[in-house]
Amino acid sequence: MPAAHVALRAAIHAALKADTALIAALGGAHVHDEVPRDAAFPYVTLGDGGISDISTDDGDVQEHRLELHAWSRQGGHKEAHVIAGALLAALDDAPLTPSGHRLVNLRFAVADIRRERDGRTYHAVVRFRAVTEPLS
Template sequence: MTTLSPGLALRAAVHQRLVGDAALGALLGGARIYDEPPRAALPPYVVLGPLASKDVSGDVAPAQEHQLVLEVWSREGGLSEALKAADRVVRLTDGAALVLDGWRLATLSWSATDAVRIADNGLRRASITFRAVTEPAE
């Protein structure tokens, strides 16, 4: 019996994938991938953002569809710094054959990237949306 929901298992696997990449670490100044950034953390960093899950079970097998958003926060270089890190996140995650605790990842694909300047505080954010489908492990 698994202890994690498929959404939590997906987030944990994505986190592991990103933390282990030296090229992303070089862009961020270290393995700065957070569920929630520490209070004193200065950009750039990646935050595991919102997750929406829904049942898409068929007649034969149970399944869940997930929309996972990863946010790259930066301060420097206009949107370039955020977009460079976002591109690396997409390359690492899109189509990755991740191993989930207690679940099988049927598909993981990039859907969209949206980048904006946050005028109030001088920050930039690139939001990267992925679609995943999980099934129970057999």
């Protein structure tokens, strides 16, 4: 994955771990790039992403697609909605500074919340779109 995407994910991860509303909704800094085996519910994971080159004559520009996943069990559907809302509030148009790149924008795209097959776990998928360009 290109350096811009890695830097953007790192900036998002750091911002989420520092967001007091999200941490309160999760009951702690339960934000993971990769889920630990013994992760306690609720928690958030950084999911899949993609990147496209949308460069112009003016310079290199990259568009990023990012997924965040919120997992809830005891708090059910309501808790999943609260966490998804906290993710949206923390990241939509956030002034992040990915290392070596300028974040042009970071925008919420869509969120889906559903009950998993086990009947007791709720899963929210929150998608964002970002645009970056390298620092001069």
